[in-house]
Amino acid sequence: xxxxxxxxxxxxxxxxxxxxxxxxxxxxxxxxxxxxxxxxxxxxxxxxxxxxxxxxxxxxxxxxxxxxxxxxxxxxxxxxxxxxxxxxxxxxxxxxxxxxxxxxxxxxxxxxxxxxxxxxxx
Amino acid sequence: xxxxxxxxxxxxxxxxxxxxxxxxxxxxxxxxxxxxxxxxxxxxxxxxxxxxxxxxxxxxxxxxxxxxxxxxxxxxxxxxxxxxxxxxxxxxxxxxxxxxxxxxxxxxxxxxxxxxxxxxxxxxxxxxxxxxxxxxxxxxxxxxxxxxxxxxxxxxxxxxxxxxxxxxxxxxxxxxxxxxxxxxxxxxxxxxxxxxxxxxxxxxxxxxxxxxxxxxxxxxxxxxxxxxxxxxxxxxxxxxxxxxxxxxxxxxxxxxxxxxxxxxxxxxxxxxxxxxxxxxxxxxxxxxxxxxxxxxxxxxxxxxxxxx
Amino acid sequence: xxxxxxxxxxxxxxxxxxxxxxxxxxxxxxxxxxxxxxxxxxxxxxxxxxxxxxxxxxxxxxxxxxxxxxxxxxxxxxxxxxxxxxxxxxxxxxxxxxxxxxxxxxxxxxxxxxxxxxxxxxxxxxxxxxxxxxxxxxxxxxxxxxxxxxxxxxxxxxxxxxxxxxxxxxxxxxxxxxxxxxxxxxxxxxxxxxxxxxxxxxxxxxxxxxxxxxxxxxxxxxxxxxxxxxxxxxxxxxxxxxxxxxxxxxxxxxxxxxxxxxxxxxxxxxxxxxxxxxxxxxxxxxxxxxx
Numbered sequence: 123x124x125x126x127x128x129x130x131x132x133x134x135x136x137x138x139x140x141x142x143x144x145x146x147x148x149x150x151x152x153x154x155x156x157x158x159x160x161x162x163x164x165x166x167x168x169x170x171x172x173x174x175x176x177x178x179x180x181x182x183x184x185x186x187x188x189x190x191x192x193x194x195x196x197x198x199x200x201x202x203x204x205x206x207x208x209x210x211x212x213x214x215x216x217x218x219x220x221x222x223x224x225x226x227x228x229x230x231x232x233x234x235x236x237x238x239x240x241x242x243x244x
Numbered sequence: 245x246x247x248x249x250x251x252x253x254x255x256x257x258x259x260x261x262x263x264x265x266x267x268x269x270x271x272x273x274x275x276x277x278x279x280x281x282x283x284x285x286x287x288x289x290x291x292x293x294x295x296x297x298x299x300x301x302x303x304x305x306x307x308x309x310x311x312x313x314x315x316x317x318x319x320x321x322x323x324x325x326x327x328x329x330x331x332x333x334x335x336x337x338x339x340x341x342x343x344x345x346x347x348x349x350x351x352x353x354x355x356x357x358x359x360x361x362x363x364x365x366x367x368x369x370x371x372x373x374x375x376x377x378x379x380x381x382x383x384x385x386x387x388x389x390x391x392x393x394x395x396x397x398x399x400x401x402x403x404x405x406x407x408x409x410x411x412x413x414x415x416x417x418x419x420x421x422x423x424x425x426x427x428x429x430x431x432x433x434x435x436x437x438x439x440x441x442x443x444x445x446x447x448x449x450x451x452x453x454x455x456x457x458x459x460x461x462x463x464x465x466x467x468x469x470x471x472x473x474x475x476x477x478x479x480x481x482x483x484x485x486x487x488x489x490x491x492x493x494x495x496x497x498x499x500x501x502x503x504x505x506x507x508x509x510x511x512x513x514x515x516x517x518x519x520x521x522x523x524x525x526x527x528x529x530x531x532x533x534x535x536x537x538x539x540x541x542x543x544x545x546x547x548x549x550x551x552x
Numbered sequence: 553x554x555x556x557x558x559x560x561x562x563x564x565x566x567x568x569x570x571x572x573x574x575x576x577x578x579x580x581x582x583x584x585x586x587x588x589x590x591x592x593x594x595x596x597x598x599x600x601x602x603x604x605x606x607x608x609x610x611x612x613x614x615x616x617x618x619x620x621x622x623x624x625x626x627x628x629x630x631x632x633x634x635x636x637x638x639x640x641x642x643x644x645x646x647x648x649x650x651x652x653x654x655x656x657x658x659x660x661x662x663x664x665x666x667x668x669x670x671x672x673x674x675x676x677x678x679x680x681x682x683x684x685x686x687x688x689x690x691x692x693x694x695x696x697x698x699x700x701x702x703x704x705x706x707x708x709x710x711x712x713x714x715x716x717x718x719x720x721x722x723x724x725x726x727x728x729x730x731x732x733x734x735x736x737x738x739x740x741x742x743x744x745x746x747x748x749x750x751x752x753x754x755x756x757x758x759x760x761x762x763x764x765x766x767x768x769x770x771x772x773x774x775x776x777x778x779x780x781x782x783x784x785x786x787x788x789x790x791x792x793x794x795x796x797x798x799x800x801x802x803x804x805x806x807x808x809x810x811x812x813x814x815x816x817x818x819x820x821x822x823x824x825x826x827x828x829x830x831x832x833x834x835x836x837x838x839x840x841x842x843x
Contacts, residue, residue: 252562253590254562254563254590254592255561255562255563255564255590255723255724256561256562256563256564257563260748281724281725281726281729282560282561282562282723282724282725282752282755284561284747284748284751284752287747287748287751302630303630321652321656323650323651323652324651324700325700339730339731339734340734342649342651343630344630344631344649344651344653345628345630345651345653346628346651346652346653346656349628349653349657350656381726383725383726383730383755383758383759383760384725384726384727384729384730384759385726385727388726389693417562417589417590417723417724418589418590418695418722419589419590419688419690420589420688420692420693420694420695420728421693421694422726423589424691424693438807439807440806440807440809441592441595441596441807441809442567442590442592442595445590445592445595446590446592449589449590449690452690453690453691456690456691467803467807470800470803470804470807471804471807471808473808474807474808495800495803500746500776500777503746503747503748503777504746504747504777504778506747
């Protein structure tokens with residue numbers, strides 16, 4: 123089963139989903155069936171002067187995830203994720219990582235065709 | 245939670261005075277000074293600093309003379325003309341260094357260090373109008389766009405933890421990196437302009453930038469009695485672009501007097517200008533609370549302070 | 553001699569002073585607008601435009617068929633302008649600072665030079681005064697690359713002649729502002745006697761002091777606010793080269809695009825004295841340097 127990457131405020135399934143993609147605290151990379159997961163720290167992207175979104179997209183692509191669940195994805199990160207063949211569900215907020223996985227399993231997430239904000243530096 | 249940004253393109257139009265007045269009228273906002281190069285809002289709001297943070301961004305190259313063989317490759321590869329001849333080794337001018345690492349990568353002696361750059365400080369503070377985030381970039385440093393993004397992020401966190409209802413920001417001048425960083429994704433840009441050739445010219449440019457980011461815009465004309473002709477041209481421009489003019493303020497000594505007294509205009513006086521600003525603020529609130537919301541799907545309720 | 557007109561804060565009258573100074577200058581002169589984000593000098597000098605060129609910065613263009621995915625370009629780029637995602641090589645042109653590092657390190661010539669438009673370089677003449685300006689493209693985030701090109705053009709313009717230069721610098725003390733004044737011989741700081749004006753000019757003074765150039769103050773709207781600016785100048789030994797009184801007539805003349813120096817004979821005298829003060833400060837500094 124293809125893995126999901128979910129932007130997360132911490133290393134646990136019950137952490138809040140981080141609405142930021144590029145400057146998320148980290149990513150939970152999870153198998154949605156078994157709920158086995160790894161935590162990918164994104165601290166270095168957070169501190170970057172520019173290009174945090176692209177950096178985060180690289181992290182996620184290298185993790186093998188084929189799906190991203192998150193809040194806001196900037197245009198450049200979105201292009202990068204698309205290039206890596208990763209599907210994006212965005213505009214998620216006010217929920218835990220576990221709840222986001224549940225939404226995904228119930229087929230309730232919508233796939234984005236374009237970035238939701240013209241981002242810059244966030 | 246709406247985020248309102250006050251900008252001007254051109255400096256000196258009264259942007260900061262108006263932001264301070266809005267902060268006074270809102271009463272419940274998280275206040276951001278995003279003009280991190282030349283911040284002035286703190287002069288009116290007198291913040292008590294609660295936390296001080298160092299801001300690091302990017303890197304700078306520094307040649308270590310004891311390891312340098314003097315081959316001159318660094319100077320040849322630098323596109324920013326930052327490497328200056330020197331004894332015993334060339335020197336990198338920190339004001340010109342872009343932090344691109346090309347000289348570091350091409351130095352055959354590994355003689356160039358690449359240090360992260362301490363570019364400024366930022367603060368979270370309390371003011372009589374609510375919490376405030378602000379910063380001071382060191383002179384000559386860039387990456388203020390990143391610092392602006394960082395302040396906005398911090399403001400959003402404060403909104404959450406302190407259960408505030410709105411973010412009110414004083415934006416940077418110009419149309420470059422810090423401005424783009426300040427206005428991406430805000431809910432309303434309030435452009436403060438003045439009826440001068442520069443005011444109109446810069447209004448056109450900043451309005452184009454807002455259009456580029458599909459942002460709702462409201463315009464305030466300050467010192468509107470200086471030139472009836474230019475004021476009319478601004479109004480015509482706004483009508484053509486479908487931007488609403490929410491106030492015309494006269495050239496009023498109250499602005500300077502309030503500033504000298506460290507007060508917001510609306511706090512200092514209740515003259516014509518102060519009343520016009522109150523009306524403009526009510527109009528802004530109605531944009532969010534009323535039917536003609538600037539963004540279709542956001543109808544947040546935000547507070548107001550009654551005239552006292 | 554190059555004179556930079558700077559101000560810690562926008563809207564203090566930097567462009568007013570630049571335009572009036574240019575109009576009062578007695579020797580051959582080029583007036584340059586380096587406030588490329590908000591260029592306004594032309595609105596007052598109203599030059600006849602002789603040329604208008606687009607300015608570009610060199611950025612990489614990727615040819616994926618030649619890429620061996622060695623990541624050398626990704627590793628050298630400090631600005632995240634190049635990324636390799638799986639088997640896709642991507643360039644993000646607007647992130648690029650134009651350092652040329654990726655082009656230099658690519659072993660397969662998979663990256664070739666391309667262009668990003670920075671804005672326009674415009675030149676002309678206002679009477680006998682040469683004119684040059686940069687205008688940043690709306691949406692372009694970086695102004696220093698365009699400013700560098702305007703300065704290169706300026707140096708070509710004044711190479712063969714004994715020509716002075718008046719530079720209208722960007723406001724503030726950030727990278728672009730320092731960039732504009734660092735090649736000047738004399739710095740004029742324009743401020744106003746208000747708390748904002750004082751605070752911002754003290755930042756500018758601190759920022760420009762290490763450059764070791766003669767500096768002087770022009771107080772615009774004198775009489776408007778308070779007197780602490782005078783104490784500041786005294787304490788820093790900063791000469792006040794001119795004071796332009798606060799008057800509605802001057803403000804209205806400016807609003808109509810007029811040159812303030814020409815508004816009255818007193819003001820013309822003020823600017824003539826400013827020109828003299830600048831020339832004297834420069835000469836004095838040269839003597840100190842050569843002593």
